Amino acid sequence: MYRVLCRFILLVLASVATASAQPANPLAPLDTSSPSATFQSFLSQAAVIEADYASYLADKDWAGERTLLHDLARLRSLMDLRSIPSATRQKVGDAGFGYLMDILNRIPEVPAASIPGAPGRDWGDLPKKWEIPGTQIRIEKVEDGPQAGEYLFTGDSIESLPDYHALIIGQPPLKPARFDDWRNEQIRLTGPIFPDALTRALPKSIQFDVLGTPFWKVLFTLAIVVVVAVVTWQWAWLTRRLRKHSSKVVSLGWHLVTPILLFALVVLADWFIDYELNVSGEFAVGEDIAVAALLYLAGAWAAWVACFFVVEAIIASPRIPDNSYDAHLLRLTARICAIVAAGAIMVYGANDIGIPALGLIAGVGVGGFALALASQSTVENLFGGVSIFADRPFRVGDFIHYGDGGGVVEAVGPRSSRIRALDGTLITVPNGDLAKLHISNYSARQKCHFQHVLGLRYETSPAQLEWLATEIRRFLSEHPMVEKSGGLPRVVVVGFGDSSIDMEVRCYVVTGDFGAFLEIQQSLMLEIMRMIEAAGTGFAFPSQTAYLTRDEGIDLEAKARIEREMAERSAGVPQEPAAGSAPRVG
Known part of the structure; x- marks a missing residue:
């Protein structure tokens, strides 16, 4: 009965205090136009929070907790928390309220009229600034940012409050207060799930403080961490088994669920730890940093997998073959997007937990430059891969010839390409080297060139040659796989060789498949052989003809006559025309 009566009286007092302290418009911003306005806004908002807290203790429910959190958030607007990592600003600001209340209750009251x-x-x-008399707690005008022109409690003062509090908390309050030790109230506070009777009944051996948090709350937090880790690990193990026999898209889908599950579990655990356990002090700050790091890691992980999942889902459509240029280009794009997205999330997360983003980006830039210098060949191959994807000189399945090698292209990756040689050897060629070479793509041909020179025997008559040329030309013109355009097919005698009469046969076979071309070429050549046989001639073989005769020597009479004629010509004797020679004119 006594407890019920006390609870009723406390609830009535809290209601009266709330009615007197609550502003007419709870959404109106607190006045920060001067040091006096900021200080008085703090005192009036503190009275509201005191009433909220008393009401919450009298009847712990979700509505009371939401009201208390809302009013604490309004009070944090009186603090310049820009120098504090955003992941821990709420905890630091809420703790600052408790520290500041305990300090103000233990120093002489500041005359309101003396505050600027x-x-x-x-x-x-x-x-521009004002210090609470007898302390180093400062209210200062903000010069820049969204709150420029407002007077706020400085970040340095807020961060120093734990030290000031430790020095003064042992002194008795100088004025009556509803709660003599606000900081202790904050440390012991729990959410509606934990009844006060239960927390008070816990053994003393687990109620001592560790890093500003009761030990039992630390143990509970560690148990939650273990549950999150075990559930995530078990799910990852299950999805690994499911992914073994799944397609790429389904496998990546299962993989994507793991970071999403981790993200959801961490958010749920953080809500429970913050609003039900209500950890505090240095432990709470560390918990906030760890939670932020895990959330950003899970987000980066999910972004990385999501890029590949989206690309593989696009490739899985019937329009894009798995090993096509477009597929490899999309995968390269996914890799680049994944690196950029995950990196951006990590940099933003590092800034959120207190690592300066500009310094981190500068460090990454310097490190990236050094890495690029140390791995020039890798970078060259990556750019070579990009150029190959852009120019598309060949695609998977094409038969190409490059430099001193050739074969069928099996894969085109961001760093290298794999080519299967004719003897079955798999050759890996760096893209940087491949991009510098002259590449002949035989598979890109729309038609194949058929050109042969027939060496016919010299015994072949002109009539036979004319008949044979006409018949071969007619046969090729009637063949369905031979192109008829541009003066082709052409069958003409092109020369007299050492041992044959050469007849050229030239046309185009309408197929880009080299294997099909070889089959068609064989059928054409066999039919031409039959025509040569039908013409009564044949192929010539390289040969020489030896003529055997008796050597009768030289003409001795002619020799003597020439010698006599040359001697007389040297002596100046007029010469008679030789018999059978033409008379000299003029």
């Missing part, structure tokens, strides 16, 4: 900006006096130009 107090009503009833012309203050002229207000000072």
Whole structure:
């Protein structure tokens, strides 16, 4: 009965205090136009929070907790928390309220009229900063940012409050207060799930503080961490088994669920730890940093897998073959997007937990430059791969000839290409080297060139040659796989060789498949052989003809006559025309 009566009285007092302290418009921003306005806004908002807290203790429910959290958030607007990592600002600001309340209750009351900006006096130009008398707690005008021109408790003062609090908490309060030790109230506070009777009944051996948090809360937090880790690991193990016999898209889908599950579990665990366990102090700050790091890691992981999942889902459509240029280009794009997305999330997360983003980006830039210098060949191959994807000189399945090698292209990756040689050897060629070579793509041909020179025997008559040329030309013109355009097919005698009469046969076979061309070429050549046989001639073989005769020597009479003629010509004797020679004119 006594407890019920006390609870009823406490609830009535809390309701009265709330009615008197709550502003007419709870959405109106707190006044921060001067040091006096900021200080008085803190005191009035603190009274509201005191009433909220008393009401919450009297009847712990979700509505009371939401009201308390809302009013604490309004009070944090009086603090310049820009120098504090965003992941821990809420915890630091809420703790700052408890520290500051305990300190103000143990120092002489500050006369309201003495604070710069107090009503009833012309203050002229207000000072840029003001310290609470007898302390180093400072209210200062913000010069830049969204709250420029407002007077706020400085970040340095907020961060120093734990030290100031440790020095003064042992002294008795100088004025009556509803709660003598606000910081202890914050440390012991729990959410609606944990009844106060249960927490008070816990053994003393687990109620001592560890890093500003009761030990039992630390143990509970560690148990939650273990549950999250075990559930995530078990799910990852299950999905690995499911992915073994799945397609790429389904496998990546299962893989994507793991970071999403981790993200959801961490969010749920953080909500429970923050609003039900209500950890505090250095332990709470560490928990916030760890949670933020895990969330950003899970987000980066999910972004990485999602890029590949989307690309593989696109490739899985019937329009894009798995080993086509477009497929490999999409995979390269996915890799680049995954690196950029995951890197951006990690940099943003590092900034959120207190690692300066600009410094991190600069470090990454310098490290990337050094890495690029140390791995020039790798970078060259990557750019070579990009150029191959852009130019598309060949595709998977094409038969190409490059430099001193050739074969069928089996894969085109971001760093290298794999080519199967004619003897079955798999050759891996760096893209940087391949991009520099002259490449002949035989599979890109729309038609194949058929050109042969027939060496016919010299005994072949002109009539036979004319008949044979006409018949071969007619046969090729009637063949369905031979192109008829541009003066082709052409069958003509092109020369007299050492041992044959050469007849050229030239046309185009309408197929880009080299194997099909070889079959068609064989059928054409066999039919031409039959025509040569039908013409009564044949192929000539390289040969020489030896003529045997008796050597009768030289003409001795002619020799003597020439010698005599040359001697007389040298002596100047007029010469008679030789018999059978033409008379000299003029």
